[in-house]
Amino acid sequence: MVEKVTIAIAKGRLGEKGVELFTNSELEIVREKKSRKLIFTDKNKEVKYIFVKPADVVTYVEKGVADLGIVGKDIILEENKDVYEILDLDFGKCNFVIAGFKNGSYKKKNQTLRIATKYTNYTQRVFENRNQKIEIIKLNGSVELAPLLDLSDVIVDIVETGKTLKDNGLEVLEKLDYVSARLIANKASYRFKYNIIKKIERILGVSE
Amino acid sequence: MRFTTIEEEIAVTKFKKGIEREIEGYFEEKGFNLIEPPIFQKYDKYMASNYRQDSSAIVKVLGGGSNILVLRPDITINVLGDIFSKWEGDYPLKIYYNSKVYYNGPESWVAANHQMGIESLGEDVLVGDTQALEMASIILGILKEPYILEIGYSKYLDGFFNEIQLSIDDENELKELISKKNRCELKDKVGKLALNNTLLDRILDIQGDIEDVVDMAAPFCINGEMKESIEQLEKIREFLVDKGYKENIKLDLSMIADYHYYDGLIFKGYSISSPKKILSGGRYDRLTEEFEMRVPAIGFMVDMDYITRIRIGGENGGKGYNSNS
Secondary structure (H helix, E strand, O other), X not given: OOOOEEEEEEXXXXXXXXXXXXXXXXXXXXXXXXXXXXXXXXXXOOEEEEEEOHHHHHHXXXXXXXXXXXXXXXXXHHHOOOOEEEEEOOOOOEEEEEEEEOOOOXXXXXXXXXXXXXXXXXXXXXXXXXXXXXXXXXXXXXXXXHXXXXXXXXXXXXXXXXXHHHHOOEEEEEEEXXXXXXXXXXXXXXXXXXXXXXXXXXXXXXXX | OOOOOHHHHHXXXXXXXXXXXXXXXXXXXXXXXXXXXXXXXXXXXXXXXOOOOOHXXXXXXXXXXXXXEEEOOOHHHHHHHHHHOOOOXXXXXXXXXXXXXXXXXXXXOEEEEEEEEEEEEOOOHHHHHXXXXXXXXXXXXXXXXXXXXXXXXXXXXXXXXXXXXOXXXXXXXXHHHHHOOOHHHHHHHHHHOOOOXXXXXXXXXXXXXXXXXXXXXXXXXXXXXXXXXXXXXXXXXXXXXXXXXXXXXXXXXOOOOOXXXXXXXXXXXXXXXXXXOXXXXXXXXXXXXXXXXXXXXXXXXXXXXXXXXXXXXXXXXXXXXOOOO
């Protein structure tokens, strides 16, 4: 029996790069151009590819709707779900950072540090044991605006080149976790579909 | 489980009760006796035995005299406190339970999970290990669909860590990466700690069919604890091969126990239509020391909510039971 596998891919730039990794492999995705469909397969229908919001990839995999997922480490850290993280896909590389105004202090005694971020769970964990009172302000984008408009003192975000920060007069105050695209797996699927998952690991490159 | 109609609730509950009776019958046939675990236990004592446990998931209750109690998040520890206050340890004690555990669920609500399981105390280690694996295989078999029993042996990796003596933070970080099967970050961390050319380079590959994996693991032994682990696994392998259970068993020596108190055989059962483990257990001799008596001890539990769902799915021609637990 041919094992079938479902891969959830984050919509957007990161996901597109993920799809490219399957190009010219036997599992290459078959897509009509400009289609707005969200489900595709390879030509032998061995793999089903589903395109979902980045933040939902981890949920799809944890709940077993998808066996595998391609998603950024930032989302994995934020969602903190019970999945295997089996491969670093070595693209989409960036860093979680704390950023703010140049020479700005983000260690405030007896004061609450206001932090704007998309990543509230992650930020909470970073500051957990730091003896620093914090207030987290959840934003959904353009986080760099927050310090400029005095909505926050600092931001926690992912930064690739630092250009957006620089253009807005901000700089990295502290480097946090390294982020890149990852292949994640549901724990039950990992056992039942071990062979095809290993095959996908080989196609995606970094299997040792 | 949540239901949309009362008819559905009655039908599902009746069906579930039937499965409970079937499993109870099997446990009793194997010489296990029913006990009812206490509902509360002391918070401090519970957390001391479970450092990997996420404390935010535990339901805390303020008891009389402002004692902090936990609403039973796990049955094993809870049952042991009760048993060791009465039992002298003079003969093997085999009990089973059919109870619920509680945790802080989504939407700020206390959620319950129905579990049935066994605890075998004072039994010879090999007899206990093989009986637990055999019973786990039989229980997974009643689901009438493909299953995999994933087994590990925590003393193997713990033996390695005891030999190399890292700080507790480094050890925990390595274990976390191993448990996530995070090969790349593990490699980085191993490099930073200058632990290349050790078991840690290969640990994520020491898994697969039990017949091969025991031999794959043997050359990495660097102390008695690891060697004993391999000897015990060889005996378990012989049993599983003789009894014909090996087809559904995968040995994974990179498995990290969910509970700190496991020391030796650990295992998890997966069934093909369930996204999560539906059975888990292991040996916890070390934990019994906390009750001032060291005896061999092993147990496992099955998740009755998942089991019911899988069985109903099977009856409906594999359509699955559409409900949230």
